[in-house]
Amino acid sequence: MAQYLLSVYQPDGPAPAPEFLEPIMRDVEALNREMEEAGAWVFGAGLHPAEAATVVRQQGSEVLITDGPFAEAKEHLGGFTVIEAADLDAALGWAEKLARATTLPIEVRPVQH
Template structure:
């Protein structure tokens, strides 16, 4: 089994869904996580606060410079992550499709490097 990162891509200019719609999305996300757990594919998942809460740490001249804000400004940002186990990319993409349907947001699927 390999590990894959499912990244939830959140639009920066998006408005939060209405209360009822958000409740349905959250039920769908919980059902998705339950399905991952039942299949033995779930490792970790969680949502993130917006990029305005980010703090950057950059090495500079033997020290570390600390600044507020995201690494880069953009039209989208990382809204959450899900770390899964999957036999191969096809299986990871199948989970990614389910995540996209549950969250109603784009999902980026990436394998971890140097897995054996």
């Protein structure tokens, strides 16, 4: 079985109001349980807002440390799930369910070992 990273991209800005976010989180938790029961779920987590990021970058012989996300954008990586799936089609099936649960775009990428 191959592993795939399902990246959840969310818009910048404040978190949605609880009445909007609570049903989404309930659906995500139910999907996580479904993936666990199917033997697909490996690991997943939500992330703090993009402004909490720190970037470490080599520039010549120096290492620079800067606050903020790597790139300025209207969306940022808000969370991720690592799954095991037989193939890309199976991974896309889980990503479709995650997109429906989160109402957000999901990027699917194979994990390189």
